[in-house]
Amino acid sequence: EPEVTQTPSHQVTQMGQEVILRCVPISNHLYFYWYRQILGQKVEFLVSFYNNEISEKSEIFDDQFSVERPDGSNFTLKIRSTKLEDSAMYFCASGRGDQETQYFGPGTRLLVL
């Protein structure tokens, strides 16, 4: 059964550093998403991406964040200058259509020191 995969599983970085989180969505899916979950809190939507552009983003997704689909398989989330409060689990998800079920990856645990 196809799955969404994410790398790395864990990332530790210093405050102010740039990080890139990578995701490989399910191959025939066209819609891609990033969510995050701060420890002990709810899963929160960050951004959705379709046809090589952002289709929706939340208030959390400020200028520090960017997303890209650099090739036919990867979908990346970049945080330019990490802050302590960016420490969280980051989940990638993909779906066949915008009204379709979203399938989530295992997540990347980001720790900013």
Add this chain to the structure above:
Amino acid sequence: DAKTTQPTSMDCAEGRAANLPCNHSTISGNEYVYWYRQIHSQGPQYIIHGLKNNETNEMASLIITEDRKSSTLILPHATLRDTAVYYCIARDNYGQNFVFGPGTRLSVLP
């Protein structure tokens, strides 16, 4: 904000059916009810979804009341591996992102 309310936690004996309720009295006619679960800190796992009719798949059954104000997710024979946080989410045909609430923490007890 989430349009659904769920109990904070529930216990279920291993091998018994787990019935997880969800209230969604304000959802509109075109909003689907989705269920996901999150085991420990893993990614949310899709379970099932429905609009009006009851649905069943290999994981669970979803019973939606006729007035669509509430629904129940049924895990017919709960195992220890079903211990997780279960999320009931309402999403319309035009929405893209899922709005997660705090969910129900289900503990399956031996």
